[in-house]
Amino acid sequence: MGLPASWAPIRRWLSRHSTVYTPPRPPPANFKCPEIPILQSYKITPPAYFWAKFPARPLPNKPNTPVNIEALQSILKSHSSSLPLAQQLLAQKVVNELQHGVDALQTRHLPAAIIPSSGSVLDHGPVFTDAVANWVKKGFVAGPFISPPCPEFRANSMIAVSQKDKIRIIMNLSAPEGDSFNDAVSSRDLQKIYMSTAKSFG
Numbered sequence: 292m293g294l295p296a297s298w299a300p301i302r303r304w305l306s307r308h309s310t311v312y313t314p315p316r317p318p319p320a321n322f323k324c325p326e327i328p329i330l331q332s333y334k335i336t337p338p339a340y341f342w343a344k345f346p347a348r349p350l351p352n353k354p355n356t357p358v359n360i361e362a363l364q365s366i367l368k369s370h371s372s373s374l375p376l377a378q379q380l381l382a383q384k385v386v387n388e389l390q391h392g393v394d395a396l397q398t399r400h401l402p403a404a405i406i407p408s409s410g411s412v413l414d415h416g417p418v419f420t421d422a423v424a425n426w427v428k429k430g431f432v433a434g435p436f437i438s439p440p441c442p443e444f445r446a447n448s449m450i451a452v453s454q455k456d457k458i459r460i461i462m463n464l465s466a467p468e469g470d471s472f473n474d475a476v477s478s479r480d481l482q483k484i485y486m487s488t489a490k491s492f493g
Contacts, residue, residue, distance in 0.1 A: 322417075324424040333416030342435070346424055350433045350440040354392040357430065363389075396477045401445060406466055408449040415451040418458040447472060 426432040
């Protein structure tokens with residue numbers, strides 16, 4: 292291998308202050324988006340080549356769902372005579388929410404906010420990034436966005452919880468305390484769910 296004619300690049304190579312190039316780590320075999328580069332640190336803004344590989348999806352202008360609503364309505368209609376009234380009403384409610392969106396049952400207006408995520412997200416950056424990218428691909432999530440995509444945009448905090456054999460990604464709807472999404476939910480209007488215990492069932 293030959294050396295350059297100029298001494299300047301050689302001096303840079305020999306300098307102990309030069310940045311040492313470290314190739315990106317390969318993604319684990321079970322990653323769903325292996326094309327996304329693994330960063331050395333997730334505490335700084337990712338470079339352009341990272342976002343070039345990241346999937347993107349625009350914010351929809353109306354509720355959408357992968358559920359075939361017409362097929363669901365047809366099934367419900369054919370079985371309506373065998374369903375109790377409470378289940379018929381619940382089925383109608385489900386169809387209506389698929390068509391028009393779900394009522395968040397908020398008792399007060401929440402202002403626009405971008406709530407910082409937990410430090411655990413940075414600790415598990417590759418896993419968190421892979422999960423979010425997969426959600427975008429599947430249509431569960433829109434983005435990424437350079438700026439808020441709509442008025443009064445609110446981004447909730449995220450948490451990465453280490454479990455026995457995986458990292459679980461959670462949206463923290465209880466932050467910030469006193470001004471969170473959950474704080475503004477009408478508990479009176481929430482559907483009540485009752486579960487039996489193993490002892491009672493036995």
